[in-house]
Amino acid sequence: MMNFAMRPPRPASITFNALALLAICAVLCTTLVWEFGHGYAPDAAAQLQRLAYLMAGAGLLLNLRFGPSPAHYAMTLAAALIGIAAAGLQVLPRLVGSATEAATAGAPAMATGSPATLLGMQPATWSLAGFAVLLVYCTFMLMLDRRATDNSMPRRVGMFTALSMWLFFFAALGTTVATGLQCGVSTCPAPGQGYAWLPAEWQPTPALADVQAEPLPAAATTADKPR
Template identity: 30%
Template structure:
């Protein structure tokens, strides 16, 4: 069986992955802005890992496919998986209460552990497919003419990354990420961004 793919097919897989990551970031904003569940330090770090995961794939779409971009995505997925696992262990202690709402009976940190673990496998498979790609196909012109949907997904991801950075700043200011239980955005509550 020949598993060689053209760069166009690899790009379509990556755009689908970026769309999935964007969906997760939109979902996180839904819980934050609509349901009022501010992210804790672990949640903010998990969001950073989601952004790293998507950034490697976005770099592939903008500058061309490179194995180092898969390393960046895989690194984000590995750190995110470990953070999610650590969060799960922290909430497994007797007497500790789960953080946030449950989706289909599982909390966000459990879902992100599964997503990041699958993403590690995705990055490995994509790197193998990149190595076995069909270099005889002329995809250089096709990669320059991106469909409008691909551009929309890429712009959505960049906007979500910027929104997450603004959100983290409004929540924590110039300090470190704070543990759970925050009831307000510190920068909006205190009103002075330059306060010590």
Template identity: 35%
Template sequence: MKISVLGRNARWLDALALLAVSATLWFAFGWQLLVKELPCPLCLLQRVAFIMVGIGLLMNLRFGNRPLHQGIVVLSALAGVVASARQVLLHIAPGDPGFGSPFLGLHFYTWALLIFLALLVYCGLMLMSDAAGSDTAPRKLTPLARYAALVFLAILVVNVVSTTLECGLGPCPDNPTRYQWLP
């Protein structure tokens, strides 16, 4: 049984999902600057997973809703679930303060786990809808999709620059306290 309501709104929903992924990345980056808490290697892996999810959604917006693009989102979200669940399990012991400051009572890795799970549910629903594979022609971006794409591409570049400044060209420190490439 197909879920046709989702299929008719696939472009709009994908643009909103891409904006949500971008907002998550922008918020994490803003928090990094305002609170002066650098992301740990697991946090950076979660950001990469969000970026890969965004790439899959962006491909849906530009080239049409295809199972291949949804597969990129699903596999990326699963990688994000693994990284964020690993971090949750590292800090689950009673008395462990966790890594970084909490936001609304939860640490960022816990929020990331919840968002990745929500993205998996979204992709599952989209794959069950009549949108998957029905609109595969390349298309011009709507104004909302264009805005979502630009916001996403901007945070992608910002994260690449920030991570390079933090880690340099080598491995990232386990508990980063400064940017390696900044004085």
């Protein structure tokens, strides 16, 4: 009698999950370079997005270690939804502000957050796109692995899969250390207010000071003009 309860994962499924995990590693490493290399410390919404990427990566890692499972994909889907909500907190106010600025002729621009762009888009916009791709990816993989079942026994992994798993481990460790240095054991400070557990001479130079809108000179009124 043939047993269809447990089927070995497809090679394509393992490859796709390993590539997706490497993509998340690239995102986490880029955020660290953005923070310490360019001085853009994350705010609360950005910290939540990092946590969502870590949660999504954990779901993919479980797929690689124990085989594809609907529960693992559900973890990644939940992380993507949390990340979309967190990234939307940063993207939507800028969209509304741009629309309001365009509708109000002559209104001074107000700088909110980091205006720096990566390949033409702001980091929050890239993050929102990344979480949307994760949603599509999980939907596709659930169809590909529709006969996969939960398995608590670890499986042997190849060299490429092991490489992606170890890279994610170090990327997650670096992200956790960076969050600890900024926040310590209390509430995370606002961007530009330093790091709780870093000496003053090691503090990254904040870049937010370069994007704050300078106050415009007050317009001279008739009463102020010399007669």
